[in-house]
Amino acid sequence: MIADTVRIDTGVDPTVPGYLERPPRPHEPLPNIVSWLCWILGLVASLLGTLWVLRAEESFPTGSFFFYVVGALAISFGTYMAKSPVSPAALGWAIVTLVFCLFGGVYGSLISMLVYLLSRGQPKETPLVDVVRAEMWIQSNAPPERDFSAPLEVQFREEIRTEPIVDLIPYADVATALAIVDRLAESDDPRQRRLLNRMAGDQRPEVFQYAMSKINELQRSYVVRIYQMTEQLRYRTETAGLQASLASLYHEYMKSGLMEEGLEPYYWELAVAHTLEAMTADPKNLKLPVLLAALLRDRGLHKESLTLLESTMARHPGDLGSLLLYLEDLFEDGQKNEQLGFVRAVRKRALESGWAVKLPRKREGHAISELAHFWLGARDA
Amino acid sequence: MPDQPLVKSQENRQDGVAVLSLQGSWGKGNNDGFRAAASNLVRQGASRIVLDLTEVTCIDSYALASLFAAYARIRSQSPPGALCLVGANPDLRDEMEKRLVARLIPDYFDLATGIAAVKREGP
Numbered sequence: 116m117i118a119d120t121v122r123i124d125t126g127v128d129p130t131v132p133g134y135l136e137r138p139p140r141p142h143e144p145l146p147n148i149v150s151w152l153c154w155i156l157g158l159v160a161s162l163l164g165t166l167w168v169l170r171a172e173e174s175f176p177t178g179s180f181f182f183y184v185v186g187a188l189a190i191s192f193g194t195y196m197a198k199s200p201v202s203p204a205a206l207g208w209a210i211v212t213l214v215f216c217l218f219g220g221v222y223g224s225l226i227s228m229l230v231y232l233l234s235r236g237q238p239k240e241t242p243l244v245d246v247v248r249a250e251m252w253i254q255s256n257a258p259p260e261r262d263f264s265a266p267l268e269v270q271f272r273e274e275i276r277t278e279p280i281v282d283l284i285p286y287a288d289v290a291t292a293l294a295i296v297d298r299l300a301e302s303d304d305p306r307q308r309r310l311l312n313r314m315a316g317d318q319r320p321e322v323f324q325y326a327m328s329k330i331n332e333l334q335r336s337y338v339v340r341i342y343q344m345t346e347q348l349r350y351r352t353e354t355a356g357l358q359a360s361l362a363s364l365y366h367e368y369m370k371s372g373l374m375e376e377g378l379e380p381y382y383w384e385l386a387v388a389h390t391l392e393a394m395t396a397d398p399k400n401l402k403l404p405v406l407l408a409a410l411l412r413d414r415g416l417h418k419e420s421l422t423l424l425e426s427t428m429a430r431h432p433g434d435l436g437s438l439l440l441y442l443e444d445l446f447e448d449g450q451k452n453e454q455l456g457f458v459r460a461v462r463k464r465a466l467e468s469g470w471a472v473k474l475p476r477k478r479e480g481h482a483i484s485e486l487a488h489f490w491l492g493a494r495d496a
Numbered sequence: 497m498p499d500q501p502l503v504k505s506q507e508n509r510q511d512g513v514a515v516l517s518l519q520g521s522w523g524k525g526n527n528d529g530f531r532a533a534a535s536n537l538v539r540q541g542a543s544r545i546v547l548d549l550t551e552v553t554c555i556d557s558y559a560l561a562s563l564f565a566a567y568a569r570i571r572s573q574s575p576p577g578a579l580c581l582v583g584a585n586p587d588l589r590d591e592m593e594k595r596l597v598a599r600l601i602p603d604y605f606d607l608a609t610g611i612a613a614v615k616r617e618g619p
Contacts, residue, residue: 384561388524391557391595404596411600414568419600426596 146197146232153193154228161186161221187216190224194231292322300329308333308372330373337368355396359403362389366410386410401431502529504551506537513611514542519551524558534566543577544614545570548607550583555591567601575619582610 146154164182171179191213198205208231215227287295292314299311315326344361348354365386368374374382387410394403404427408420504519514537518530537545547563549555570577581603584592592598602617604610 380565384558384565387561387564388558391560391597394595395557398594407596411564411568414565415572416564416568416600422600423596426599 146193150193150197153189153196157186157189157191157193157216158221158224159186160189161216161224165221183217183220186224187213190216190227194227197231289319289321292317292319293325296322296326296329300333305370305372312372312375333371334373337364337371337373340364341368355393355400358389358393358396359400359406362386362393362403362406362410365389366406366413369413383410383414401427502526503533506533508540508542509611511611511615512542513544513546513614515546515548515607515611517548517551521554522552522559523554523556527558527562530559530562530566534562534569538566538569538573543570543573543575543619545577545579546607546610546614547579547581548583548610549581549585549588552584552588555588557595560592560595560597563601564597573619577619578614578617580604580610580613580617582607 160182164179164186167179167182168176191209194212195205195209198208212224212227212231215223215230217223219226296311296314299307299314302308311326311330315323315330317323317326341361341364344357344364348357348361351357362385365382369379369382369386387407390403390407390410393400394407397403404423408423408427411417411420411423500520502518502520502522504517505515506517507515509515516533516537520526522530534545545566567579570579579601581601583606584603589598589603602613604613
């Protein structure tokens with residue numbers, strides 16, 4: 116039931132406009148004179164302790180132990196000073212070198228100093244690009260299989276989709292952000308497109324310019340088609356089909372997630388106007404009331420959209436397919452908006468409506484049949 | 497005959513109901529007048545609006561689209577507002593019927609009934 120997921124590929128082509136090399140690591144200064152003095156003192160003390168213990172005759176060489184401890188403490192303090200006392204890692208490094216010195220003697224002291232010196236400038240944590248690569252999963256376009264036998268609430272919960280980890284985007288480095296833009300632009304899912312719109316508000320110029328270029332590229336296909344149809348409307352006399360196509364295109368554009376929010380009311384009005392025009396010219400086209408109902412629903416007029424559909428079905432009881440598909444759409448929308456009450460109301464309305472019994476029988480495996488099973492149950496379908 | 501403005505009058509009644517009276521032919525050419533008036537009403541906080549269509553002679557799809565936009569805007573208020581039509585003549589009703597949108601927005605024959613209805617359904 117849960118949609119398949121695919122791992123995002125964050126590999127970015129360096130030739131892509133806006134690509135930037137990862138910024139250099141912050142400069143970490145060489146250890147200061149105090150550190151060097153402490154280290155030399157510690158090494159000498161540790162060496163003395165080692166030599167002492169080789170010549171010692173007593174059971175516990177106290178002098179050797181003293182030099183050992185002094186050497187370890189001196190090297191540990193030297194590391195602490197080298198790391199700078201203000202660094203949060205200074206104490207950790209001091210403890211590590213202390214342990215090395217105490218258990219490794221002269222060799223331990225040398226190794227701990229070498230480890231410290233070689234680790235300078237290395238990343239202190241996993242780069243975010245790897246974190247994102249590991250953590251970011253997005254939904255595939257594979258349609259989920261429905262379990263019609265499950266209760267509605269269970270289906271509702273299982274249909275909740277996992278959103279991409281968009282909160283990471285502002286913290287991702289430029290290369291990762293560009294890879295995410297690419298991935299979002301490839302998706303047909305309006306939610307991913309809206310995320311793409313959000314990325315166009317990124318403060319880094321490379322990211323927002325790249326996101327804007329992708330959005331423009333995607334918008335162009337809609338804008339060109341709208342322009343062509345509008346031009347044709349000016350010259351053609353038989354315009355019912357064209358009006359219907361144009362209204363559908365406006366609706367598709369609005370649902371694509373590419374349109375700016377401020378423009379939506381304008382395009383919504385145009386879509387409604389063209390749908391109504393087409394309905395007067397071609398009253399038998401049953402797709403038009405369905406489109407109008409969808410437009411009304413987009414503006415929150417759920418009751419009105421259902422009323423419209425029911426009056427349409429009362430006039431044309433044979434067109435059950437459109438209505439069932441529309442109910443499916445309503446159901447998904449209700450899920451997205453977590454309107455369980457609305458989803459229940461839609462299902463109840465479908466079950467109560469007289470036209471439901473007109474569904475043709477013996478159509479197992481057909482999409483309409485599956486929808487009917489979903490909405491009406493095995494007995495009524 | 498000079499073009500008369502679409503919006504004939506606007507009355508903000510003391511009971512909180514705003515009555516917007518339109519006149520003449522309502523279509524694509526003069527739709528902006530209605531849009532502006534409806535936006536002003538919403539901005540002023542009106543949530544119970546009666547649209548008086550008694551003197552409207554004809555209506556087209558663009559006008560109906562604007563009407564639906566205004567209706568959706570009123571209904572999306574929190575709490576939901578109410579808008580109704582009054583006085584639509586049979587020709588207007590036929591036009592709306594042809595487009596299957598009759599009765600989607602409540603309509604009444606006279607102003608008093610419309611005012612009572614928005615007071616009942618409004619916030």
